[in-house]
Amino acid sequence: MPAASAAGAGNGVAGVAERARPGIADRALETLARSWRPLALLVACFAVWWAVSAARLVEPYLVPSPGSTLQVMRDKAGYIWHHGWVTTYETLLGFAIAVAVGVLAAVIMVYSSTVEKTLYPVLLFAQVIPKIAIAPLFIVWLGFGIAPKIVVAVLIAFFPVVISMVTGLKSVDPEMVQLSATMGAGPLQTFVKIRFPASLPHLFSGLKVAVTLAVTGAVVGEFVGANEGLGFVILQANGNLDTPMLFAGLIVMSLIGVVLFLLVEIAEKLLLPWHASRRGDAVTTTY
Template sequence: MSQSALQATPAKTAGVADRSRPTLRQRTAEAAEKSWRPLVLLLVCFGAWWLIAATEMVEAYLVPSPGATLDVILDKPDYLWQHTWVTTYETLLGFLIAVGVGILSAVVMVYSTTVEKTLYPILLFAQVVPKIAIAPLFVVWLGFGIAPKILIAVLIAFFPVVISMVTGLKAVDPEMLQLSATMGARPWQTFLKIRFPASLPHLFSGLKVAVTLAVTGAVVGEFVGANEGLGYVILQANGNLDTPMLFAGLLVMSLIGVVLFVLVEIAEKLLLPWHASRRDVAATTSY
């Protein structure tokens, strides 16, 4: 073989598998492989729901049929959309505040042992206190507006964010930190170049938990005192024994949580392609 041919041939390292960028067909097949099992389970659940309603195993005023629930959603789309937007807004605002405060608190705790020993027990105590028990206090203090709902969403979503961020910041290889110090990197440079990027996989794990909990926090706040939102819709439907509307509110609330979870997962894959590819690909080396 000529020297030019050798130069044109890409070098391959022994023991390392070739991992080219997957094609659209491969990505579609991979997505279908991951999705068909939960879709089948979801269809089975809806089939069981329909069977229970069709055979009247349970009274219709207790468990409405899927058709009756769908009719309510189609008959009152504006009503449900109005309250869905309120709950979504409360959830997103509470989640974003929890992310900002949680990351800042985690950074301070990691870089200050005194702050960590002082703040961590308080965070743990605040987490174990049932939010539904203290929600009426927030309504008394802040009124029936949007503030109590956002505050409860922040309190519920805050703990997973700060714990995952602290874990990620502490999981950095000590040798990397020693190397950066040896090379004369300043603390803020070490944080931006090493600590923070290394903590992102842990952070996104906490964010996926926190965003679903934020939905619960917003609805809990609406249960206590509100005149709008999906929590208000569910309470009104429960008081009027309107189970189709109640089930419709529950379905929409669940859909909000699923959509937000998927959005965070998409953001993770876009911001951390190296992490997502390492997790998805079974092996990149051979022995």
């Protein structure tokens, strides 16, 4: 009997073989195999940037060289670190509020069709309004402190959280809900044991979008009125034609978004090891 058939017979499922769990070295190699393409693209973009600046195809006050940008990041590391931390704090706080309020609103909308029909059009209307257009209002209402930046971050990150959570709660298998009711589970038990866990894959998809948008929201709020934060740094550099500092601010802003995205990705892997997308290396077909 072939090995694949024997494995399938041992598992009780014809044509399906269980693959051995990869070790640490195998996982490291797999991560490297997935990462080399984006890293190669970044290196290529950096090389093009360096070539354009070295050949003086564009004036340095328009596009600085990579060397001058890195020099600014090194010489003014403390300055950039301070303003970067302010933006990160605003982003995290706005993202946390958006997640809490968004999940709660999604649960209420799913369990009440009246609320959904009333609230969903309002959410859609609010989403299509450019946040940069209404950000000055928050400055007038809330002042020049941290509050307007957090509000803008919440508004931008809120919609993906709500939509993904509503989709996840509605995609639960109805037979599972009926089975839980047959076994005597109440609405709260059904939500905790079935609906909420089943919605987590959809929710995390929305969270990965929302956390990057929250960075944009915080910076947009800083553009309108602030005396610290990366938005303030970028505006100051733009006004002074300090393009190395401008590029440095943009790079740090991008790094914050990437790091937060990766943290949400790691949380998803830790909290959802049971999901099919995380078990792709466990089972394979032999057909």
